[in-house]
Amino acid sequence: MSTASTTQAPKGLEGVVACTSKICFIDGDRGVLAYGGIDIHELADNSTFEETCYLLWFGRLPKASELKDLHQKLAAERSIDPGIINLLRNAPKNVAPMDVLRTAVSALSFYDADDKKDDHDANVRKAIRLTSQIAMIVAAYDRIRKGKDVVKPDPTLSHAANFLLLLNGEKPSQTAERALDIALILHADHELNASTFAARVTAATLSDIHSSVTSAIGALKGPLHGGANEAVMHLLKEVDKNNANPVEYVRNMLAQKKKISGFGHRVYHTEDPRATHLRVMSHDLGVASGQPKWYEMSKKIEDFIKAEKKLNANVDFYSASTYHVLGIDIDLFTPIFAVSRISGWTAHIIEQLDNNRLIRPRADYLGPAYPQHWVPIENR
């Protein structure tokens, strides 16, 4: 039904500029990713997740007092209503953590102190609160499903260290804390990726932050998005279990037209700059933990896919082996992506709400030509 008033877009809206944004800059040809104009490499080397949150939410790096204030606010929000813990306890123990996270975040709206407010400042408070709460939910459900106690948060710890404490019941090593902190920085935002776009489409009806973040979690779950890092680790485990040659294994998968997760990207035509860091982390943590095989296997697969299919590893490929050697369960990989991306999602939702227009495209109708007619059932 492409008429004078409509324009055809490429499938999947590839290359279509859907909105303006001040949050994230990507140059897919040069392999550049920057938050607020600052290159992801500089942030990964120097920043913290909390500072990155500030940058995404407020558009600039914080001064010392501002960063301290944000630390305190995040720590103060390390608290969730017993109703949410009850919901986690009542969920069947075999439910995927992403399904539980999506449900629990939706339910957080029941208890949000700013539930009836939707001004900019209330939305920033909700962003801070959700950032603390999502980490708590992911960790608490993992403890509960394993029959362990829910761990009390520690307000003196960084976001990364507190999350690892809540997950493992003990304070992490400095190496583990910094590794997760860098992973959180790298995953914090990525412009209009599918989950952020789902969040903005939801927010653009002037719906609330909890609805929008719930949409984002649902979209992140998909194996073409956040779910890819779990698929990568399942592949590595299969190769290991079968004591297979990783290249032969993957070659065989390609011959069977199976998709190899963790390669290629809609936007990057060169290396995903996040993969650059995660490759190094995967290597270094693998060596440090005495489990270098996951990195080695990954590297061989990467080299093969690059040679064979001209596809680069993306953010998901080396996050798999990185998280695995950190001792994190496979089905927590995508929830941990959400623990980070909540910062970017909320930045985009607030930006959308601050200057909103309903996001409502058209479809090209290819069904039975209008008009068909209703006919009585006995004549069909």
Add this chain to the structure above:
Amino acid sequence: MSTASTTQAPKGLEGVVACTSKICFIDGDRGVLAYGGIDIHELADNSTFEETCYLLWFGRLPKASELKDLHQKLAAERSIDPGIINLLRNAPKNVAPMDVLRTAVSALSFYDADDKKDDHDANVRKAIRLTSQIAMIVAAYDRIRKGKDVVKPDPTLSHAANFLLLLNGEKPSQTAERALDIALILHADHELNASTFAARVTAATLSDIHSSVTSAIGALKGPLHGGANEAVMHLLKEVDKNNANPVEYVRNMLAQKKKISGFGHRVYHTEDPRATHLRVMSHDLGVASGQPKWYEMSKKIEDFIKAEKKLNANVDFYSASTYHVLGIDIDLFTPIFAVSRISGWTAHIIEQLDNNRLIRPRADYLGPAYPQHWVPIENR
């Protein structure tokens, strides 16, 4: 960052054709809405919600045996896990029904018999199941929050009649059943409206139906989308409570730059064909129930806004007074929209999954020019 490989789209993707679809035809210039090519007027006059569901899911009207089969399947799915009823009972009693619906639908995935399957047939089963379950959740939460018993479904009743039974605890009159049935037909689908688009964006990561429908419910909640019918009724109640002249009241709102919900539409440049039916229903039900004032008030506001602002009433405007004289609480208007739109959402999700491509547009970056630099905190 609009480069050679990107194209600018109008704000809110207005007029941008984001995908092809065989489900719904809209001609915004002629005021035509058709499901599977059949005009909404013919369907409203002759069809049932169940038959409309079949049309949306399978692309044609059912034969008698097929319709009977669908009736049986919908009736068989009038069952939800006690875990969901528990969730509804545990929700604080003042929570908005849309927030509860979003959460409960997300939680339905915990108990779905086809949770691990995502082929076309499994998705159709989930669509049928969700259609029955959403109606049950909306009615059950309303009963629970009012301290009433949850009502047992009746497999011999139509979808509309069963919903009214679950809501009110008694079988509806034929007039009420048919009125709701027509309202469900009119709301069942509307091409790439914002909630359906949110559902397709979510599904396009190859996430599951429950994630996608949860996204849709979050988007529907917004006052620029489904939430508008509640806003309309709040306005009518304000006018009534103040014993005001409706035209003067609305004129005053316009002078204060306040938005009048229920008017104008992104796609229709003429009357919304759904409003045509709902206007008649609002009138007839108002007279039949001895409450003609809501229709009369609405008609005066409609005439004034049309003369003053050249805006037509949309689907939300007369659904407000229609639902109100049917005795339905205001905060159930949008949930009832979902009770209907689940049919269209699931049709679109299945269509997306059957021929998928990730929906991932770009943003035009307007933030601090790249490269900015990270500087030590003491130098900021």
